[in-house]
Amino acid sequence: MRMRKKPWARSELECCDFFVINPKEYKGKWKEFFGNDKPIYLELGCGKGTFMAVHGSENPDINYIAIDIKDEVLGLAKRNIEKAYEEKNRKVDNVRLMAQEIGLISEILSKEDVISRIYINFCNPWPKEKHKKRRLTHTRQLEQYKTFLKSDGEIYFKTDDDELFEESLEYFNEAGFRIKYITYDLHNSDFEGNVQTEHERMFSEQGIKIKFLIAVKS
Ligand SMILES: C[S@@+](CC[C@H](N)C(=O)[O-])C[C@H]1O[C@@H](n2cnc3c(N)ncnc32)[C@H](O)[C@@H]1O
Numbered sequence: 001m002r003m004r005k006k007p008w009a010r011s012e013l014e015c016c017d018f019f020v021i022n023p024k025e026y027k028g029k030w031k032e033f034f035g036n037d038k039p040i041y042l043e044l045g046c047g048k049g050t051f052m053a054v055h056g057s058e059n060p061d062i063n064y065i066a067i068d069i070k071d072e073v074l075g076l077a078k079r080n081i082e083k084a085y086e087e088k089n090r091k092v093d094n095v096r097l098m099a100q101e102i103g104l105i106s107e108i109l110s111k112e113d114v115i116s117r118i119y120i121n122f123c124n125p126w127p128k129e130k131h132k133k134r135r136l137t138h139t140r141q142l143e144q145y146k147t148f149l150k151s152d153g154e155i156y157f158k159t160d161d162d163e164l165f166e167e168s169l170e171y172f173n174e175a176g177f178r179i180k181y182i183t184y185d186l187h188n189s190d191f192e193g194n195v196q197t198e199h200e201r202m203f204s205e206q207g208i209k210i211k212f213l214i215a216v217k218s
Pocket of ligand 1: 044045046047048067068069070073100101102103121122123124197198199200
């Protein structure tokens with residue numbers, strides 16, 4: 001979906017305490033940057049940040065890194081996160097938001113960063129054969145994530161797209177992950193504690209079932 005330019009976004013992000021202007025500086029040092037020993041969860045392609053706003057504000061004992069590539073959505077994510085924390089009378093102290101190409105995520109995260117969980121919500125399905133390597137769940141990407149995901153660390157993956165889901169199962173298998181939980185209809189499953197994203201709401205309203213899995217690094 002194409003989004004209108006938001007000329008305010010970059011300047012607003014640069015003045016924001018929890019937006020990281022140069023994330024490469026913190027490679028291997030995210031724990032020190034957060035200043036505590038709490039587990040770190042990572043959201044890839046956070047979009048307008050509604051998922052992060054709920055998770056971050058409701059889980060003060062977790063630190064979160066939220067990544068997207070577009071200033072337009074990151075500007076909205078910043079506002080949505082601030083709003084959720086304001087409503088809970090909290091300072092945004094456990095979320096770091098940043099612009100980063102996920103294909104180059106090794107520029108900002110290393111094995112010293114020990115990520116406990118990764119969320120991939122409604123990533124682009126890249127249906128054409130020649131583009132499949134760009135999928136955020138492609139084996140090539142999973143191999144990168146394995147370098148900073150702790151052993152027994154989990155990837156939570158949700159999508160509306162049947163083909164992407166089926167082929168991702170193969171990617172997880174190829175990369176040596178174990179599937180701990182799987183459902184082809186998340187909203188009618190026994191999974192508790194789901195937080196809906198913008199795209200999840202949109203697809204559910206169209207009657208599309210949400211596919212979801214939890215993969216564990218063995
Ligand atoms: C379809 S949207 C999903 C947004 C949100 N996760 C949701 O579920 O509503 C995908 C998001 O991932 C971001 N994205 C896609 N490819 C990316 C990449 N290679 N690096 C960083 N962000 C990316 C896009 O900018 C977009 O905001």
